[in-house]
Amino acid sequence: MAAKQPKAGAGGGGLAYLPRVQHRIRFLPSERTIEVAPGTTLLDAAREAGLPVAQTCTGEGVCARCGMRILQGGEGLDAESPAETRAKARNRVDENLRLSCLILTDRDLTVTAPYW
């Protein structure tokens, strides 16, 4: 018996059999884990997980309050931009933190924040 082949357009959409890409974001020390769509900011992921994030700007990398430490999965993330570096220096933020509002998820990550 031949294997059943998916039919194009089955289920009302032409992409019904493509795997749904989600990235797993794990927050420590709470151990909360959520899955988010690619391109979700770490800031939004944390909020979706019910975690508070300090913020006084509207998430454009100005206030530097939303810093998070990438514990796992950070290899290969886009390097910090000069604007992010300046915002952190201006606000005396630990250089090992990344501004979560500027990190677009494109992989699984484990992160923490100094105030969790």
Ligand code: FES
């Ligand atoms: S929310 Fe202000 S820099 Fe990220």
